[in-house]
Amino acid sequence: MSLKKFGRTGLKVSEVALGTMAFGRWIDESKSAEVLDSALDAGINFIDTADVYGKGTDLGNPQESGQSETILGHLLGARRHRIILATKVHGRVGSEPNDQGQSRYHIIRAVENSLRRLKTDYIDLYQVHRFDKETPLEETLRALDDLVRQGKVRYIGASNYAAWQLAKAHGISAQLGLHRYESNQPEYSLIARGIEQELLPFAASEGLAIIAYSPLGRGVLTGKYQFDQAPPAGSRGAAGEARIKSLLENERNFQIVEGLKPIAARKGWTLAQLALTWVISQPHVTSAILGASSPQNITDSVAKAAEKLTSEELAEIDEITQGVPGSLKTLRETAAGKS
Numbered sequence: 001m002s003l004k005k006f007g008r009t010g011l012k013v014s015e016v017a018l019g020t021m022a023f024g025r026w027i028d029e030s031k032s033a034e035v036l037d038s039a040l041d042a043g044i045n046f047i048d049t050a051d052v053y054g055k056g057t058d059l060g061n062p063q064e065s066g067q068s069e070t071i072l073g074h075l076l077g078a079r080r081h082r083i084i085l086a087t088k089v090h091g092r093v094g095s096e097p098n099d100q101g102q103s104r105y106h107i108i109r110a111v112e113n114s115l116r117r118l119k120t121d122y123i124d125l126y127q128v129h130r131f132d133k134e135t136p137l138e139e140t141l142r143a144l145d146d147l148v149r150q151g152k153v154r155y156i157g158a159s160n161y162a163a164w165q166l167a168k169a170h171g172i173s174a175q176l177g178l179h180r181y182e183s184n185q186p187e188y189s190l191i192a193r194g195i196e197q198e199l200l201p202f203a204a205s206e207g208l209a210i211i212a213y214s215p216l217g218r219g220v221l222t223g224k225y226q227f228d229q230a231p232p233a234g235s236r237g238a239a240g241e242a243r244i245k246s247l248l249e250n251e252r253n254f255q256i257v258e259g260l261k262p263i264a265a266r267k268g269w270t271l272a273q274l275a276l277t278w279v280i281s282q283p284h285v286t287s288a289i290l291g292a293s294s295p296q297n298i299t300d301s302v303a304k305a306a307e308k309l310t311s312e313e314l315a316e317i318d319e320i321t322q323g324v325p326g327s328l329k330t331l332r333e334t335a336a337g338k339s
């Protein structure tokens with residue numbers, strides 16, 4: 001597994017990160033342990049979680065969240081210091097008005113709760129889960145800067161931020177002499193290419209690390225789903241994940257999967273391998289955050305991570321994904337005045 005430089009910092013992270021949104025939500029602690037072992041065996045040194053990951057999401061009860069961090073805290077033990085551990089703050093974690101968002105009040109409480117659940121005294125990357133339009137950025141950035149200065153957090157990052165939001169935050173950090181967001185965590189895959197227009201060029205210009213989530217389109221790009229048919233038993237589609245539902249209703253996603261099949265077959269790769277390797281081949285992507293519900297998901301998906309896609313294959317893939325929001329081909333055509 002190759003390591004990449006984390007944006008402009010001196011930190012090195014594996015080009016595939018393990019996402020643990022499934023821990024305590026779709027898989028129990030013993031299966032989570034198998035997934036974690038398999039990821040570390042594959043050379044992954046970068047793990048992503050969030051304070052909201054757990055059963056609460058599906059139960060509609062924020063107080064039931066936190067299982068992903070708790071399970072990681074149980075499982076990591078002495079291995080904690082070998083990995084770069086990332087978590088997030090923002091989502092609702094309780095019923096009180098201030099149990100959410102990015103106020104100084106909530107950030108300071110949330111980090112203490114994450115440290116306790118993770119059984120660690122520092123978080124390597126502390127990320128704001130999305131933009132908080134109700135809290136002044138200055139308040140959030142000053143609170144995060146305090147956590148870095150206290151040694152509770154090593155680096156700060158954003159997630160689901162637009163380029164203009166990052167530019168605004170970086171400007172405030174520079175003006176006030178505060179630590180700045182060193183990364184952004186956006187969705188990026190062959191069925192979600194929206195970041196190519198603004199965010200990737202911004203990241204290249206500013207030395208921002210990009211940690212791409214859902215590189216397999218939540219499983220859609222693995223070919224396990226069929227359009228207009230019931231999701232297979234045991235899948236997240238069958239478990240009723242809200243955000244996969246809209247992906248499964250979009251026939252275009254299935255046309256893309258069909259288009260990719262001959263390329264995967266020619267290379268002797270699985271669709272999961274093709275989807276993951278495509279994301280980590282993109283020049284401005286630091287890491288792709290892979291999700292898994294079994295250790296086999298990890299071993300299969302990363303097996304071709306060290307291989308390359310040819311420029312002809314990349315062009316063919318651009319053709320297949322034409323029209324996916326933000327795809328390079330769409331941008332080129334727009335720039336050329338084609339509608």
Ligand SMILES: NC(=O)c1ccc[n+]([C@@H]2O[C@H](COP(=O)([O-])OP(=O)(O)OC[C@H]3O[C@@H](n4cnc5c(N)ncnc54)[C@H](OP(=O)(O)O)[C@@H]3O)[C@@H](O)[C@H]2O)c1
Binds near residue numbers: 018213215235
């Ligand atoms: N910042 C954010 O707002 C945000 C949002 C979403 C995710 N994330 C992060 O990104 C991580 C990954 O997200 P994701 O789980 O949606 O990513 P993903 O990698 O696109 O999808 C993972 C799913 O694909 C299936 N899968 C994986 N490998 C496979 C293989 N080799 N063969 C067949 N199926 C395979 C499994 O589905 P089944 O379990 O159905 O079999 C697995 O749960 C999360 O854990 C989280 O850390 C962040």
